[in-house]
Amino acid sequence: MRNLLHDMNPSVKFILITLSMLAIAFFFNPWTPFLFWVSIILLQLTMSRTKWKLWLLFMLPFSIGAFGYLWTTVVFGADTGGTVIWSFAGLDVTDEQWARALSLAFRVMAFSTLSLLFAFTTDPVKFILSLMQQLKLSPKLAYGVMVGYQFLPVMKDEFIQIQQAQRLRGAKMQKHSWQRLLSMRQVLIPMLAGAVRKAERSAFAMEARGFTGEPRSAFYRPIRIGRIDILMSGVFLVILFVSCAGGSWLS
């Protein structure tokens, strides 16, 4: 049971999640995204091995974002009519407006939870392999992405080293975002120049081992679609249907 979400085919999971988001986006009542959000958390609680402390940490910025969304929609909401439920500093808030604001805030929460569900239960390498095997992504692109993934720790380290070296020369850490953006060039150029070199070397190494980018005939790690995927697709669709129908009925 606790393995179900982890054992799903990553492409199937990806498609289900994308479909759910597109469907939920059609609803502006607060209940649909709320029901969906709660269901997704329940799903992840029962069918995955999630480190919830870490999950909460990731969820924090999204919650802040959702709050930002809530009040912006209240203050800058489109004219909807409806009865005024409360006034604050000369601002009238109607019940319709409040419902919409809640809906958008819950939507942020629901989508974030859904994204985290994917991030916490999917092995990135398997995801790329699956995109290539199930969704027929070109191996040239798939392995291109894979190389980038392998270089991530190396390049993070490089980034820090360059910043350290430049600070020694007297390059100051800028206070404001826009100043930092402008001074980014100094770090970016050595990074990108290094990336050009690395890209050529890696590509040559791959081609020297017979990689042509043509579709492959056999995979060492076949990623399959199985009974779990049919079952889980059912679960997702039920959740989606209940949230949409239930939400509309409740409001």
Add this chain to the structure above:
Amino acid sequence: MPEEIFHLKNLSFQFPEDELKTLNGISLKVHRGERVVLTGPSGCGKSTLLYLLNRLYPLNCDGIVEGELSLFEKLADEYEAGEINHRIATVFQDPDSQFCMPTVEEELAFTLENLRVPLDEMEPRILEALQLTGLTKLRNTVIQSLSGGMKQRVATACALIMNPEVLLLDEPLSHLDPYTAEQFVTWLTALQQQSNLTIIAVEHRLELWKSFFEREIQLDLNGQLAADRQFTSKHAVSFPERQNAIQQTKALKVAQLSVVIKDKHLLAPLSFSVNRGEIVVIAGPNGSGKSTLMKSLCGIYKRTTGTVDSEGLGYVPQSPEYLFLTQQVEKEVAYSNASNQIQLDELMESLRLVEIKDAHPFSISHGQKRRVAIGAMLADKRPVLLMDEPTSGQDAAALLELFELIDQRSKEGTTFLIITHDMQFAASLADSVLLVKEGEMTGKFAAKEVWDNAELMEAHHLLSPKGVAPLAESFA
């Protein structure tokens, strides 16, 4: 006569960006089982020739080929894309950019998938390749966590799993320290004896290969064939004798310096001092804290305890371009505004930067970049220079140039602390040696005391500087 593997008839090659040909009318044959080394000054087109043999060129650079190249007695152009790479395998020089998968096993499988090997044949071939290369225990290890030497071994395993007929090596030792490089050569020698591989290598550190090769093909700077002869073992680069230039004043005093980051003791309290003009080599095994020491000295890392008292500490990283902030050599040196124009002119002159003063700091050679970095540090009034691995990946000419630069500057009162694995280089240059191990300083020794102390050398994973030369002689 064994079968003909490569046959070049008057072969020339030109990059579309260039005015001149990189390779110029080369004719030669290589037969099965030969062990050939390609030599010549840097920039003479050795690697280009190698890339023509495994068909990475001309397609990858849209290069212009003239003349005729046959592989296995068939014209090179008649092969499908990738087809020839099933028979000719290559190991490249940079251990950090040869892989696209996380683990050793997956990387091997990637190669087999390229060859369209059926699934049920993959497992036995992976097992065989792992065994052949002694990597069985590392099957599920993440490649990026391995050392440079082990990565080169994995790259070789990936080459060998194809059961190739030819193995091309593009400076496979250049990023390895001599200790690891020697192990790699020993290992490859044993491997070659088991199979009848044809091997063609580009290499400048020939002393490490002892008597591995049997034939040497030399190119000159015009990309023409300069020599094609029987291989004779080479001596290591010999550096000139130097006189120390130590002055009486102290340039650097370190007392009770220690570094603790996130509860990890990276450096136990240590104290030492260095005189002006002194050249100190910092040595020790990988991960022993050499870089931490260097970075805490110049202030990149915060010191947890202790004091560092100096005339001004400068830092030259392994990649000098990390320091660069401007788009012109002259501006780069002048960046800090700490020196006046006369001082700057003097520096530019003595570091031979005048002729490249308008160039972009990224577009000059590695040796020039390092001179710019040193110039920038000295102009910023930092006469105690910390150099991180300046010898890594350098050929003989570059090492000699580096030697002379450091020797010259020390006479003018610059103090050097240098991290290097190259004991040949260290032995010829160092006045003293600071040994580090597991985050502790073993001590600061007069250089001569260290090289003869076998126990001390072994304990710090150092290869005796004298170890290489006599061996090469016995094979000559």
Add this chain to the structure above:
Amino acid sequence: MLKSWKLKEVVLMSLFAVVFGIVYLLFVHAANIWAAVIGPLAYEWMFGIWFIVSIICMYIIRKPGAAFMSETMAAAIEVLIGNAMGPRLILSGVIQGLGAEAAFALTGYKHFNILVLMLAGIGSAVFSFIYGYFISGYAALDPSFVALMFTIRVLSGAIIAGIGGKYIGDALLATGSLRGYAIARAKKGDVNA
């Protein structure tokens, strides 16, 4: 379309995506905090950082598809490195990439001057805004507020992605490391720059 692509060009796009992925992470934390105070506006000005990859890659490689593929790969890499936004980035990456690609296609992949690059940044901004309008429900917001968001995003696309992309591409060209790519050959005068 991929047939005419060299592997080194594909890998280059991927590694550039990693570099900008790291840069993006530096700014997104700051924006997250601002988001509580000024709502979704906090993210608007940053969109240009997102679009810049596709513009730089097209500016360097100059092949049909460069903008679209680089942006999509950048999104995929974000997912791989555990960006909490996860799979929704892929779809938005595809759409943003199409926006930039459309601008280059309009000019027949012949011109890569500053105006075209800014147009590409605007293209990404417009496409991504239409998608955002739907998926984030901007319909619920006051039209003038939506217009403000749109303006900031378009400006960010034109300035950060368009002008910034050209600035970085040129600075990189000056280092001499782009030898062998279309941009280096164009400067020699055989293609319109």
